[in-house]
Amino acid sequence: MSSSSGSSMRTPRRRVAGLGSARSGTGHFWLQRVTGISNLLLILICVPLVISVAGEGHGALVELLRNPFAAVALSLALFSIAMHMRIGMQVVIEDYVHSEGMKVLALIANSFFTIAVGGVGVFAVLKISFGG
Template sequence: MSVSPGSSMRTPRRRVAGLGSARSGTGHFWLQRVTALANLLLILIALPIVIWAAGQGQAQTLAILGHPLVAIVLLLLIFSVCFHMRIGMQVVIEDYLPAEGMKVLALIANTFFTIAVGSAGAFAVLKISFGG
């Protein structure tokens, strides 16, 4: 039995095994789940703090939010939420934008947007924390 030069003896399943969107789909799937779990845990910690601070006057609220442990929790929450948002939007962009050029621009914009949102949130927390 002879095999033509352009054909393969591999089965269709074997030809596609391990291949996906740049072979990173599983990593993004798990990273999305891990950041979702981190978000849940951090929100469960931060929500009572924010509710408690909301019932206070401005000076007391600033003192509560300025506490180092509270600031660390809020910074971790901001980082985790922004990272989770970036991954989620990346999946949507990759799945639903057909044009390659638009896809690249949207992915770049997604990265810059999440960095801007995270930086603004971190700046606000740090400004309160350091009494600025």
């Protein structure tokens, strides 16, 4: 049979394998889990750092952030948390916003918002870290 007749040699299961409703469900599922695990590990590193300067004032926090290990750990945590937040909100938007126009606008706003939040947070950490 020719491909122009509309029939296919592929089985129905093969035609839909790995595609989900948005054609990227499996990738989002795994990325959500990976960012969740990285968030857990980074929080386990960052919380003791922040607790170590709790109640000591602004100067102690600035000194902490001038330590490259602390600055990198906090920056990675902010990046990972923002990415995890974007993926989670994307799933909610795709599941509960039914108008295609509103869905596209919400997905775009979600991406811009999370990029802005993560970017501003990392910028703040780096600015303090480099003494700006």
